[in-house]
Each structure stands twice: as structure tokens, then as C-alpha cells.
Amino acid sequence: MAEDADRARKSIGARRNPDSADAILDAAEAVLVESGYSSFSIEAVARRARAGKPTIYRWWPSKAALLFDVYQRLKRVENPDTGNLEDDLVGFLKNLFSHWHETSSGSVFRSLIAEAQSDATVAAVLVEYTKGRHAHTGQMIERAKARGEVAADVDSTLVADLVASFAWTHLLTNRLNEDEATLRRAVGYVLKGIAADDAGSVDAAAVRRRRRRIIG
Structure with missing residues (x-):
């Protein structure tokens, strides 16, 4: 008993x-x-x-686990729902960069990422945190799938990982004041790719310019 x-x-x-x-x-x-x-x-x-x-x-179970909960408490970044995936992702990055820049959460998260490089416990907590955040960000891609804006077989978590990689690089290098045009260009590369229209060919406009010079 x-x-x-x-x-x-x-x-x-x-x-x-x-x-x-x-x-x-x-x-x-x-x-x-x-x-x-x-x-x-x-x-x-x-x-x-x-x-x-x-x-x-x-x-x-660790200081890192507590700090990640504190960080999530501080983090108030909405996922926009504009009906257009490019606008959603650009709006999300603008909100995230502003939040990191204007509150202490940016320096906290930067420190946690840095500590994860030498502390396996912090690294494990960061991995779990990242899974949850990428699933959350992936909701924007899933909504775009439902609208027919994105192919059904696209891996939403992988797209979210690409977007997060861009954001984390800017956080770690203290470049949180990017203008909207730069954010939109980065999102455009993720959504539309960077291959030429005719893969393996030179830029079509450059070809036309050379032709005009030859004819002229």
C-alpha cells in the first residue's frame, strides 16, 4: 500500500x-x-x-529545455493567410525578422543555436523544436496545396526547412533589416527555382541582344 x-x-x-x-x-x-x-x-x-x-x-530536464519554452513564449510570429503562398512566406519572414530584431528573442535563439554546436543536450532539444516549427510553417504550404498553387507531392517540411535556413543565416549574421524586395526575391527562388527557361541554354535576352548587334 x-x-x-x-x-x-x-x-x-x-x-x-x-x-x-x-x-x-x-x-x-x-x-x-x-x-x-x-x-x-x-x-x-x-x-x-x-x-x-x-x-x-x-x-x-535541462537549462536548454527551459530556455526553448521561454523562447516560444516570447515568440509571437503569425503565419499570414493571404491566399497567395509567395505573399504568405514574405509576410512570415518580415514578421519573424522584426520580432527577432525588436525583442530579446533573437539573441536568445542565436545563443541556443551556438550552444547546440558543442552541447549534445541542447542540440537534441533544438532538433525537436525545429520539427515542431517546420510543421507549423509547413501549414502555409499545405494551404497552398489545397488551393492548387503547389504540386500535391511537394514536401512541405522540406520547403519550410529551406525558408528557415534563409532566416537562420540572417539571424546568425545579424542581417535582420533586409528590405521586402530581397525577401521576395529569396522566396521567389524557393518557389520558382533558379534554372533557366531552357535548361542548359544561355539567357534568352542575352541571345537576342547579340543577334541585334550582329544584324545591326
């Missing part, structure tokens, strides 16, 4: 209490804003939230 009761207590403890979880996330966000990524620690969060470290580690 005592064993059963102990198992029950452990089971209840492993489940997140929404109020306590919110208090810990509030504290983590506050510590992050006040102290920055480099000084962020579970100890500081526990003090701020008046929670035990074992509780935090039971719900978030």
Missing part, C-alpha cells in the same frame, strides 16, 4: 501544475531579460520563482 501511494505521489509530481509552471516560466523570462543568456541559471530561476530546483528539473 505504501509503495502504491509513493508511486501515485511521484506520478502527480511528474505532471506539471499549470500555475507553478507559469510562475517558473515568468521567473525564467525575468531572469533572462535582467541578466542575459550568459548569466541565466536554473538556480536564479528557482530563487525568483520560489520553487525547488528538483521541481524545475523534473519538468525541464
